[in-house]
Amino acid sequence: MSRPMSLASSIQAESARLAAACTGCGACVEACPMPDFLGLAPAAPPAVAAGMRAALQGAPVSPEGLAWVGACTRSGQCNAACPEALDVALMLRLAGMRLKGALGEPPRLPVPGDAGWAARVKAFARMTLTEEEQARWL
Amino acid sequence: MALTFWYGCNMTRHGEVIRLAMRLLEAVGIEAEATGGPASCCGSPKEADARISGGMAERTVARFNASGTPQVATWCPSCHMNMQDWMAPGVPRNFETLHLTEVLHARRAALRPLLVQPVPARVLLHRHLGFDGRVPVNRMVAELLALVPGLTLVEHPLAVPGHMCSSLAAVPGALARAQRATLEAMAASGADTLCTLFHSCHRDAVTLERGRDLRVVNWVHLLAMAAGWPVEDGYKTWRNAADPRAAVGEAGLAAAGEAGFERLVEPELRRAPPV
Numbered sequence: 001m002s003r004p005m006s007l008a009s010s011i012q013a014e015s016a017r018l019a020a021a022c023t024g025c026g027a028c029v030e031a032c033p034m035p036d037f038l039g040l041a042p043a044a045p046p047a048v049a050a051g052m053r054a055a056l057q058g059a060p061v062s063p064e065g066l067a068w069v070g071a072c073t074r075s076g077q078c079n080a081a082c083p084e085a086l087d088v089a090l091m092l093r094l095a096g097m098r099l100k101g102a103l104g105e106p107p108r109l110p111v112p113g114d115a116g117w118a119a120r121v122k123a124f125a126r127m128t129l130t131e132e133e134q135a136r137w138l
Numbered sequence: 139m140a141l142t143f144w145y146g147c148n149m150t151r152h153g154e155v156i157r158l159a160m161r162l163l164e165a166v167g168i169e170a171e172a173t174g175g176p177a178s179c180c181g182s183p184k185e186a187d188a189r190i191s192g193g194m195a196e197r198t199v200a201r202f203n204a205s206g207t208p209q210v211a212t213w214c215p216s217c218h219m220n221m222q223d224w225m226a227p228g229v230p231r232n233f234e235t236l237h238l239t240e241v242l243h244a245r246r247a248a249l250r251p252l253l254v255q256p257v258p259a260r261v262l263l264h265r266h267l268g269f270d271g272r273v274p275v276n277r278m279v280a281e282l283l284a285l286v287p288g289l290t291l292v293e294h295p296l297a298v299p300g301h302m303c304s305s306l307a308a309v310p311g312a313l314a315r316a317q318r319a320t321l322e323a324m325a326a327s328g329a330d331t332l333c334t335l336f337h338s339c340h341r342d343a344v345t346l347e348r349g350r351d352l353r354v355v356n357w358v359h360l361l362a363m364a365a366g367w368p369v370e371d372g373y374k375t376w377r378n379a380a381d382p383r384a385a386v387g388e389a390g391l392a393a394a395g396e397a398g399f400e401r402l403v404e405p406e407l408r409r410a411p412p413v
Binding site: 005006007008010011014033034037071072073074075076077079080089090093096097100101102103107111112114116117118119120121122123124125126127128129133136137138 | 145147148150151152153154156157171172173174175176177181183185186187188189191192195196219223224227228266267268269270271272299300301305306308309311312315372373386390393394395398399401402403406
């Protein structure tokens with residue numbers, strides 16, 4: 001069963017919708033625990049938020065915007081802080097995917113590579129599940 | 139089948155948690171099947187390529203649709219959020235998505251009579267800031283643990299960033315800082331046990347036991363202990379062994395395959411702990 005819209009198209013459509021609704025006020029950045037965790041260089045929250053919005057629009061992204069999107073750990077504190085009630089956590093996820101090259105553009109954020117991911121998952125399964133469980137549950 | 143327990147990918151390190159979760163579901167009267175691994179991936183590991191990630195997600199939704207399951211209970215917060223954010227929207231589905239904690243919490247009246255074995259422990263719940271806004275796991279697990287006789291859940295405001303520890307592990311220094319804060323919270327609250335919520339937190343937190351007088355368990359382990367069921371934690375044993383290869387043993391090596399163990403498993407088991 002095919003989805004009516006591909007994931008790439010969904011990313012583009014949602015990015016455009018959310019970027020248009022974002023006012024770039026920076027409340028999300030102020031609520032985020034990660035700048036403190038990272039010791040990011042101080043930057044005005046609206047400027048950092050503008051970087052995220054630029055990423056959603058496929059526009060050039062400032063270094064501070066890039067750093068913030070790349071440091072998102074999905075804490076979700078941004079959502080409660082947004083005066084427009086936007087799903088900022090989703091915006092950051094979409095921005096991160098785009099900056100990693102999800103739509104075929106050159107990556108501007110490092111792409112964590114784990115070529116052995118699927119094989120590792122299966123190796124651990126063989127170690128922790130019985131053969132019957134593997135047959136039923138994998 | 140009343141429910142599919144979608145345990146995700148990386149949970150295969152903790153087969154006993156899958157097994158115990160299935161036993162808990164059965165114990166509260168839910169007929170369930172489990173599924174996970176790469177064949178039912180949410181697409182998250184390949185998020186840098188929308189074509190691949192979307193294809194994986196589409197395949198998994200189609201698999202659930204074809205199974206006829208009316209409910210899919212997630213374990214992994216990444217899977218859960220992906221299902222809500224882009225796997226399900228716009229795709230015809232014939233199932234609803236819940237988190238395992240929601241399922242068991244809703245049946246806690248049925249769970250209560252099973253939890254009769256005292257589990258003397260002062261427990262700090264390893265809460266995260268993220269995901270709790272989608273599913274109130276921090277509150278629901280605390281209320282499930284309140285059913286365990288002998289267990290005291292200590293009060294502490296600590297909630298570390300991220301939706302689970304794997305997200306912190308990707309930010310240099312962040313996981314170590316979160317683990318140090320967790321140790322400080324345990325000391326301040328007099329906790330002797332750290333209770334993890336998710337698999338990725340558990341696999342990173344188990345090393346906190348090294349050289350410290352504390353233990354790290356998952357919430358499913360604690361419920362199983364209270365039910366009087368045998369509880370093992372093979373991953374923790376291997377990860378904290380001086381010689382993981384010896385701890386895994388010949389049977390484990392044969393199961394993983396020598397080459398697979400050496401290339402895929404052993405480096406993780408020997409990796410230096412965050413703190």
